Amino acid sequence: MxxxxxxLAQGNIMIAFSDKTLSVGTLEIxxxxxxxxxxxxxxESLFQIRGRCMIKLFExxxxxxxxxxxxxxxxxxxxxxxxxxANPFNEPSITFWKASGDITEIINKIRENNKM
Numbered sequence: 001m002x003x004x005x006x007x008l009a010q011g012n013i014m015i016a017f018s019d020k021t022l023s024v025g026t027l028e029i030x031x032x033x034x035x036x037x038x039x040x041x042x043x044e045s046l047f048q049i050r051g052r053c054m055i056k057l058f059e060x061x062x063x064x065x066x067x068x069x070x071x072x073x074x075x076x077x078x079x080x081x082x083x084x085x086a087n088p089f090n091e092p093s094i095t096f097w098k099a100s101g102d103i104t105e106i107i108n109k110i111r112e113n114n115k116m
Contacts, residue, residue: 006114010035011092013114018107023099027085029053031093034086042101044077051093058082069095 003025004015010033015025026049029035037058046055048069055075057065067075077083079101087093 004111006110008035008114009033011087013110015107015110018104020102020104022101023103023107025097027093027095027097029085029087029093029095031087031090034084034088037082037084039080039082040077040099040103040106042079042099042103044079045074045098045100046077047074047096047098048072049094049096051087051091052089053093053095054086054088056084056086 006013006015011028011030013025013027015023017024027035046053046069048071050071052071053069055067055069055077057067057077058081059065069075085095
Protein backbone atom coordinates (compact mmCIF):
# COMPACT_ATOMS: atom_id res chain seq x y z
CA MET A 1 0.00 0.00 0.00
CA UNK A 2 1.33 3.46 -0.90
CA UNK A 3 0.96 6.03 1.83
CA UNK A 4 1.08 9.61 0.62
CA UNK A 5 2.27 12.29 3.02
CA UNK A 6 1.85 16.00 2.34
CA UNK A 7 3.27 18.85 4.38
CA LEU A 8 0.82 21.57 5.34
CA ALA A 9 1.59 24.89 6.98
CA GLN A 10 -0.26 23.57 10.06
CA GLY A 11 1.30 20.06 10.11
CA ASN A 12 0.80 17.26 7.60
CA ILE A 13 -1.81 14.98 6.10
CA MET A 14 -1.30 11.34 5.22
CA ILE A 15 -3.55 9.61 2.71
CA ALA A 16 -3.53 5.84 3.16
CA PHE A 17 -6.31 5.01 0.71
CA SER A 18 -8.80 6.86 -1.46
CA ASP A 19 -11.39 5.84 -4.02
CA LYS A 20 -14.97 6.86 -4.82
CA THR A 21 -16.40 4.95 -1.82
CA LEU A 22 -13.86 5.49 0.98
CA SER A 23 -10.85 7.63 1.90
CA VAL A 24 -8.71 7.19 5.03
CA GLY A 25 -5.58 8.69 6.50
CA THR A 26 -4.20 10.76 9.35
CA LEU A 27 -3.99 14.45 10.08
CA GLU A 28 -1.19 15.84 12.23
CA ILE A 29 -1.71 19.37 13.49
CA UNK A 30 1.15 21.19 15.14
CA UNK A 31 0.60 22.93 18.48
CA UNK A 32 -1.32 26.25 18.29
CA UNK A 33 -2.41 25.60 14.68
CA UNK A 34 -5.74 24.94 12.95
CA UNK A 35 -7.05 24.18 9.48
CA UNK A 36 -9.35 26.54 7.63
CA UNK A 37 -13.11 26.17 8.05
CA UNK A 38 -14.39 23.54 5.60
CA UNK A 39 -16.98 20.85 5.05
CA UNK A 40 -17.15 17.51 3.26
CA UNK A 41 -19.87 16.16 0.97
CA UNK A 42 -19.86 12.87 2.94
CA UNK A 43 -19.80 11.62 6.53
CA GLU A 44 -16.38 12.24 8.12
CA SER A 45 -15.38 10.04 11.08
CA LEU A 46 -12.47 11.02 13.31
CA PHE A 47 -10.52 9.00 15.90
CA GLN A 48 -7.87 10.66 18.06
CA ILE A 49 -4.63 8.67 17.99
CA ARG A 50 -2.18 10.93 19.85
CA GLY A 51 -2.48 14.15 21.81
CA ARG A 52 -5.67 16.16 21.75
CA CYS A 53 -7.61 17.94 19.02
CA MET A 54 -10.45 20.44 19.14
CA ILE A 55 -13.18 20.19 16.53
CA LYS A 56 -15.15 23.41 16.07
CA LEU A 57 -18.60 22.59 14.69
CA PHE A 58 -20.57 25.43 13.10
CA GLU A 59 -24.26 25.10 13.93
CA UNK A 60 -27.10 26.35 11.72
CA UNK A 61 -28.04 28.99 14.31
CA UNK A 62 -24.55 30.55 14.01
CA UNK A 63 -23.13 29.15 17.22
CA UNK A 64 -19.90 27.18 17.37
CA UNK A 65 -19.72 23.98 19.38
CA UNK A 66 -16.20 23.02 20.50
CA UNK A 67 -15.52 19.32 21.05
CA UNK A 68 -12.17 18.20 22.48
CA UNK A 69 -11.00 14.78 21.34
CA UNK A 70 -8.64 13.09 23.79
CA UNK A 71 -6.66 9.99 22.83
CA UNK A 72 -9.14 7.21 22.05
CA UNK A 73 -12.10 9.56 21.47
CA UNK A 74 -14.05 9.64 18.23
CA UNK A 75 -16.64 11.80 16.53
CA UNK A 76 -18.74 11.63 13.36
CA UNK A 77 -19.22 14.86 11.44
CA UNK A 78 -22.32 14.84 9.20
CA UNK A 79 -21.97 15.62 5.52
CA UNK A 80 -21.85 19.31 4.60
CA UNK A 81 -21.35 20.41 8.25
CA UNK A 82 -18.77 23.18 8.42
CA UNK A 83 -16.00 22.55 10.92
CA UNK A 84 -12.40 23.32 11.87
CA UNK A 85 -9.74 20.88 13.07
CA ALA A 86 -7.71 22.81 15.67
CA ASN A 87 -4.86 22.12 18.06
CA PRO A 88 -4.81 24.86 20.72
CA PHE A 89 -2.68 22.62 22.93
CA ASN A 90 1.10 22.38 23.47
CA GLU A 91 1.69 18.91 21.99
CA PRO A 92 1.20 17.60 18.43
CA SER A 93 -2.20 16.14 17.57
CA ILE A 94 -2.63 13.08 15.35
CA THR A 95 -6.15 12.20 14.21
CA PHE A 96 -7.24 9.27 12.04
CA TRP A 97 -9.89 10.36 9.53
CA LYS A 98 -12.29 8.38 7.37
CA ALA A 99 -14.56 9.80 4.69
CA SER A 100 -17.40 7.45 3.81
CA GLY A 101 -18.10 8.33 0.19
CA ASP A 102 -16.54 10.14 -2.75
CA ILE A 103 -14.07 12.91 -1.84
CA THR A 104 -11.69 12.17 -4.73
CA GLU A 105 -11.89 15.80 -5.95
CA ILE A 106 -10.80 17.02 -2.51
CA ILE A 107 -8.01 14.43 -2.36
CA ASN A 108 -6.80 15.51 -5.80
CA LYS A 109 -6.73 19.17 -4.67
CA ILE A 110 -4.66 18.17 -1.63
CA ARG A 111 -2.25 16.38 -3.96
CA GLU A 112 -2.03 19.33 -6.36
CA ASN A 113 -1.67 22.02 -3.69
CA ASN A 114 0.82 20.17 -1.48
CA LYS A 115 3.30 18.39 -3.72
CA MET A 116 5.57 16.03 -1.80
